[in-house]
Amino acid sequence: MTLAIRQFPCLGDNYGFLIRDEETGQVASIDSPDAEAILAELDASGWGRLDFIFNTHWHPDHAGGNARLKAETGCFIIGPEEVRRIAPLDQPVADGDQVRLGDTSFYILDAGGHTLGHVAWWSRRAEVVFVGDCLFAMGCGRMFEGTPDQFWASLERLAALPPDTTAYCAHEYSEANARFALSVDPSRAVAERAEVIFAQRAQGLATVPTTIGLEQATNPFLRAPLLRPDLDPAQAFAALRVAKDNFVG
Template sequence: MAALEIELFPCRTDNFGVLIHDPASGMTASIDAPEEQPILDALKRRGWTLTHIFTTHHHNDHVEANLALKTRFECTIIGPAGEASKIPAIDMTIAGGGDFDFAGHRVEVIETPGHTAGHICFYLADDKLLFAADTLFALGCGRLFEGTPADMWASLTKLMALPDETTVYFGHEYTLSNARFAVTVDPENSELAERAKEIEAKRARGEFTAPTTLGLEKRTNPFLRAGDAAIRGHLGLEAASDTEVFAEIRKRKDNF
């Protein structure tokens, strides 16, 4: 089976657009549909035709272009069963634990409530790819608009169970702010300090910080490190549960 080709590009003010393309079949999926024109430009640039949209959650900055792209391409829109009524032009619903075929590539659906109640991530185990949207960011995680800290910690725990070599694409270019926050809660982490410097330089050059890898996030992303003794000591939460530590980190980021 041919490897999937991936095109990453900016949308809106800080969203990422991502296209995945199977060269053998010509099938092309957009991960969410943040904005029509940048998606059209990316398709034209690569000479691809859109066949699918994989929707992660209902927020407007992820579904805004659904109707326009559906009208133009008659593409199949696949999205979370728990948010189906809020997803424009949805054709197929899928829940956590389900899977479907995309040009011979198995796509598993992981339910990750927290940012929204029905948020899902798309995982292609054979391709070592995770499309995490607004659940997991480089050095961050999504704000809790519809879920609790316990919901989001459980969701992140599911993602942490995936292999370290998994490549992670995420929904927003928030990494510089995330890095500046991360060092305030994990100041003794030398790998994080080095990564934060690299991110400052990368953004100064106008380069993307996506994708990342799950292994790198496990070592440097404080939202995945609620069990870390140094972080717990720094926060004065040595005896707290992982969920309580995570909740404190999320609260501090909200106010950062």
């Protein structure tokens, strides 16, 4: 693999990600949830540098460490324009743009819906996508700023990636997501995956990353049109999102 990835927990339920292009040694942090934790992981990695921050959206648990990391490492910050609402940003990007980490290219995908300008970072060569809060294992982010049509289009965009693409989600929400999925989707695949997730969490293991193919098979939000065939796809998604927002279980 041309891309080395270090995943580590931070804050209450976030994951941080440091990535390194193996050919050139360039290093980036995907978002900046916790500057102190990122600097500690950077030191433990032995990689010796932080060249970039690649932001997915503006929320403080994703861009809150930008200023400190830039001050301490001189890194260059790239992300959607909305990041400027709370943090420094050197280069704005949007859907269709391409960014290089050394010899590894990342394509910017519109992932709006959780926030209006949310983006995902996809490397075809490395077969990975960093999805922020748009997509979770068996779930998706809350629809804080977008519309059902926008959010559904973002999920479709991610679902259209190759099934073996590894998807790195930004939070450990899988156990709660699995409980909700069981309440709305009777498929055997969902039941089997939920059992795996419950066992992983009982052992304190991470359920991230996932794959696009696994989400296509077991994520109720990607399966919304199948679960609510009485509604058009965006409205089916919206109905599930409202149900999840009010779910207790």
